[in-house]
Amino acid sequence: MYIMKLGTDMEDCPVEWENFIRAVWDLTPDRDDNGIPDSTINEFLKPYNAIYYENLQYDITLTFQHEEDYILYKLKYGGLRNSIPY
Numbered sequence: 759m760y761i762m763k764l765g766t767d768m769e770d771c772p773v774e775w776e777n778f779i780r781a782v783w784d785l786t787p788d789r790d791d792n793g794i795p796d797s798t799i800n801e802f803l804k805p806y807n808a809i810y811y812e813n814l815q816y817d818i819t820l821t822f823q824h825e826e827d828y829i830l831y832k833l834k835y836g837g838l839r840n841s842i843p844y
Contacts, residue, residue: 760821807822808831
């Protein structure tokens with residue numbers, strides 16, 4: 759299991775989370791001024807065996823079943839791209 763902590767504001771979140779949310783926003787017809795429903799976010803996270811979780815103490819996390827799922831998610835949404843030398 760791998761847990762990725764998210765910030766309470768988008769500016770505090772990892773770049774791959776920002777990129778993921780932008781992608782989901784563009785693909786989601788049921789969004790509103792309050793954002794994207796948690797259930798929709800979790801649907802988009804299913805291919806990565808991950809769950810978005812926000813508890814009452816503002817501990818916001820993504821929990822991946824396996825580290826390999828986390829790596830695939832990071833590769834897709836740009837988290838590793840910045841650290842690979844060209």
